[in-house]
Amino acid sequence: MLDPKLLRDSPELxxxxxxxxxxxxxxxxxxxxxxxxxxxxxxxxxxxxxxxAANTEMAALKKGSPEFLAKVQEMKAVxxxxxxxxxxxxxxxxRWNAAMLTMPNLPxxxxxxxxxxxxxxxxxxxxxxxxxxxxxxxHWEINGFERLVDFPRGAKVTGAGFPFxxxxxxxxSRALLQFFLDENVKxxxxxxxxxxxxxxxxxxxxxxxxxxxxxMYETTPDRLYAVPTAEVPLTNFYRNEILDVEMLPVCxxxxxxxxxxxxxxxxxxxxxxxxxxxxxxxxxxKWVHPSSSYDELEKLRADAExxxxxxxxxxxxxxxxxxxxxxxxxxKYDLEVWAAGQKRWLExxxxxxxxxxxxxxxxxxxxxxxxxxxELVHTMNGSGLAVPRVFAALLENNLQPDGRVKLPxxxxxxxxxxxxxxx
RNA sequence: GGAGAGGUGGCAGAGUGGUCGAUUGCGCGUGCUUGGAAAGCACGUGUAGGCGCAAGCCUACCGGGGGUUCGAAUCCCCCCCUCUCCGCCA
Numbered sequence: 238m239l240d241p242k243l244l245r246d247s248p249e250l251x252x253x254x255x256x257x258x259x260x261x262x263x264x265x266x267x268x269x270x271x272x273x274x275x276x277x278x279x280x281x282x283x284x285x286x287x288x289x290a291a292n293t294e295m296a297a298l299k300k301g302s303p304e305f306l307a308k309v310q311e312m313k314a315v316x317x318x319x320x321x322x323x324x325x326x327x328x329x330x331x332r333w334n335a336a337m338l339t340m341p342n343l344p345x346x347x348x349x350x351x352x353x354x355x356x357x358x359x360x361x362x363x364x365x366x367x368x369x370x371x372x373x374x375x376h377w378e379i380n381g382f383e384r385l386v387d388f389p390r391g392a393k394v395t396g397a398g399f400p401f402x403x404x405x406x407x408x409x410s411r412a413l414l415q416f417f418l419d420e421n422v423k424x425x426x427x428x429x430x431x432x433x434x435x436x437x438x439x440x441x442x443x444x445x446x447x448x449x450x451x452x453m454y455e456t457t458p459d460r461l462y463a464v465p466t467a468e469v470p471l472t473n474f475y476r477n478e479i480l481d482v483e484m485l486p487v488c489x490x491x492x493x494x495x496x497x498x499x500x501x502x503x504x505x506x507x508x509x510x511x512x513x514x515x516x517x518x519x520x521x522x523k524w525v526h527p528s529s530s531y532d533e534l535e536k537l538r539a540d541a542e543x544x545x546x547x548x549x550x551x552x553x554x555x556x557x558x559x560x561x562x563x564x565x566x567x568x569k570y571d572l573e574v575w576a577a578g579q580k581r582w583l584e585x586x587x588x589x590x591x592x593x594x595x596x597x598x599x600x601x602x603x604x605x606x607x608x609x610x611x612e613l614v615h616t617m618n619g620s621g622l623a624v625p626r627v628f629a630a631l632l633e634n635n636l637q638p639d640g641r642v643k644l645p646x647x648x649x650x651x652x653x654x655x656x657x658x659x660x
Numbered sequence: 661g662g663a664g665a666g667g668u669g670g671c672a673g674a675g676u677g678g679u680c681g682a683u684u685g686c687g688c689g690u691g692c693u694u695g696g697a698a699a700g701c702a703c704g705u706g707u708a709g710g711c712g713c714a715a716g717c718c719u720a721c722c723g724g725g726g727g728u729u730c731g732a733a734u735c736c737c738c739c740c741c742u743c744u745c746c747g748c749c750a
Contacts, residue, residue, distance in 0.1 A: 241709095275710065275711090278709080278710060278719085279710065279711070279718090279719095281719085282709095282710070282711090282718060282719045282720085283718085283719090285718090285719060285720085286718060286719070288730080288731070289719090289731090291730070291731080292678060292679085292730080292731050293678080293679055294679095295678065295730070295731075296678040296679050296731090297678090297679070300678095305730095308730070309730045309731090310730080311730080312730035312731080313730060314730095315730080316729080316730055316731085479707095609689095609705095611707080
């Protein structure tokens, strides 16, 4: 959600943002609704004011006196008018809200121009894709893969895209999670184990509702949503709260399974572990003071990157262009790991600054010590990291001629042995 | 799941239809007092929205939503949450 005042005072900034993100939002329609809403609000408030004045007057009158009864009659008309106008106002307010939700967040000045993913800027590349396994294969074709990751059984038990992890597969997943969490805690994030179902209010605050409803699994009869990312419960932790400025920045990390319906995405890009309906992920999240927001984003990205570095996986950092930025983000980096068997980059982390966009919806503020007034915090998050694609990259990049997978030194203490076996 | 009791400002806690955005106490802030402090005294102390150059004015908010009424913190309905007891249970 954008600041309504920004819309009124600087519509040109919003217009530029819409253009830079290559969106279709109709700013003029929103401005028209805003004007109408304010006009209606004034009308209702004037009537309410009359009611309150009459109320004070009537309190002083003797109940049942002719003056009193006359006033009652008089105010009946006002009461009816208030009801009618309030109904109208409520209707306009709903349209106003819906309209405001179509206004995207402003991209940061450092976001490059561009319409499609091809226009994303390669910000940095680490490691050498050429320096990976000479016998690399797509992970789903590796001999014995199905003994570690069982898709058919998962499909039988639950549905497509819900694989079982077995033996060294389950163990590698657990080792990665543990490694990620430990490293993140060392980097200063407090570990949190959040609920993995959230209510509609939480899903709305972080932007999954109303428009991305179909991407979440919803439970009946309680209408709870399985989290698509730990970002949702984590961000909502402080919903409707005013934080002490001394607390900032608050840095947290959490492991949750993530559930995504991903309706309609099929094809070669989603083979194997590339895209599944349930996967494990560790999320990094910060609530920060607006003044340090972009420094904190760089740190968050560096923290996520250090995980890939310790796993000795080649990766690149993309700075997303305006058109590929996303509706709610001000700036976003994607980390993509090299998968030597598929010969392609796989996104394993997306580090975004939302500035006040989420904080306004979720009403997360801090008290400015200078003014004593509450102000919105900035929120940002990034994966640190998503497990299945890192899992896939490890299998593909580190495949040995003997059919085993050599694990990076940093992971050995967690995995308990140097080689993963498909037996 | 069943029965009962509750949910009011930072906290405690009044308020059962009108002058209540809300008594009071604590806390907090400013000032007076003091050698300094405490105590005492005085004043102040929520959030959001609209209008206005501003000073300021207006409106809303007593867990959430609806209703009754000229008028709702107060009455009615639905929902959520907390506590106590019972049941069930890892």
